[in-house]
Amino acid sequence: MDTMRERFISVTSRLLDEDPRLALVLAEITMDGFLPAQRRHPDRVVNVGIREQLLVGVGGGLALTGMRPVVHTFASFLVERPFEQVKLDFGHQGTGGVLVSASAGYDWPAGGFTHMAPGDVALLDTLDGWTVHVPGHPDEAEALLRHAYAAGDDKVYVRLSQQSNTAPRPVEGLRFxxxxxxxxxxxxxxxxxxxxxxxxxxxxxxxxxxxxxxxxxxxxxxxxxxxxxxxxxxxxxxxxxxxxxxxxxxxxxxxxxxxxxxxxxxxxxxxxxxxxxxxxxxxxxxxxxxxxxxxxxxxxxxx
Known part of the structure; x- marks a missing residue:
């Protein structure tokens, strides 16, 4: 079985081919997986380097132009480190986008406490209007990513994990x-x-x-x-x-x-x-x- 992160790469790469409004912003993390997509769409797959505040700022700027930005890195560097940019460049500006994390919580223990973000959802709770998906299986991750990318101009956080349930559950809207x-x-x-x-x-x-x-x-x-x-x-x-x-x-x-x-x-x-x-x-x-x-x-x- 592939991982949620691998499924993120495959589904996002396909949708970049299909949807000219979709743009992907990376900060080195997972860049190797998106090299083929970057070669096909160099204007819509942007790697800003290890600059997480800029990562979110570029995503917010793309949203202001009418694009649907997908912004990705580790959860601690996506929600916690650039929180001011998340608050201002999306919330204050009234724009939408999709934040997709990797290795949420304690999924990469060897990375140490700097790479752990168990408080990411609680932090986003201090802001208004964010939809938060926490898939339990790669199949659910794919369905929720597709839903997030197509969600107009909404603000969406997709929390990907290395942990997974054995089998997927049907994704039926946003209901429990x-x-x-x-x-x-x-x-x-x-x-x-x-x-x-x-x-x-x-x-x-x-x-x-x-x-x-x-x-x-x-x-x-x-x-x-x-x-x-x-x-x-x-x-x-x-x-x-x-x-x-x-x-x-x-x-x-x-x-x-x-x-x-x-x-x-x-x-x-x-x-x-x-x-x-x-x-x-x-x-x-x-x-x-x-x-x-x-x-x-x-x-x-x-x-």
């Missing part, structure tokens, strides 16, 4: 999907953590929802899942900073007595970088840790 139904509580699994959540919930009487798009937050799907359950306890399991979507869930259930537990990447820096799997365990996002956290929070009847 019901993977299984239960009566003792609701668990919302985001992107590549679905497999771990399903393994953790095996044998437990829980509803499992799946989200490959987290902004806009699907209030209606969460409310319906809670109404169908005997419990209004909700657990969010996200591959980004723990609690990123807690406020959104609380807002969705504002008229319902409920409890929400937000699980995800912890705030403490892990200085022994290790592997992706070791980070997953350290943050309590592996199946065994998730099961203990689920049963510890939800009604004892789920044990």
């Amino acid at each position: 999907q019901t993977v299984r139904e239960g009566r003792a509580g609701v668990v919302l699994a985001v992107g590549p953590l679905l497999d771990n959540v399903l393994a953790a919930a095996e044998g437990l009487d829980l509803t499992v929802l799946y989200a490959s798009t987290v902004r806009p937050f699907d209030d209606a799907a969460l409310r319906e899942a809670v109404r169908s359950s005997a419990s209004a306890d909700v657990v969010l399991v996200e591959p980004c900073l723990a609690g990123t979507s807690t406020a959104a869930a609380n807002n969705a259930l504002a008229d319902v007595p409920h409890r929400v537990l937000g699980l995800g990447v912890g705030r403490a820096e892990l200085r022994r970088y290790g592997t992706i799997d070791e980070h997953t365990v350290a943050h309590g996002l592996d199946p065994r840790s998730l099961r203990a956290r689920l049963t510890g929070f939800l009604h004892p009847g789920v044990r």
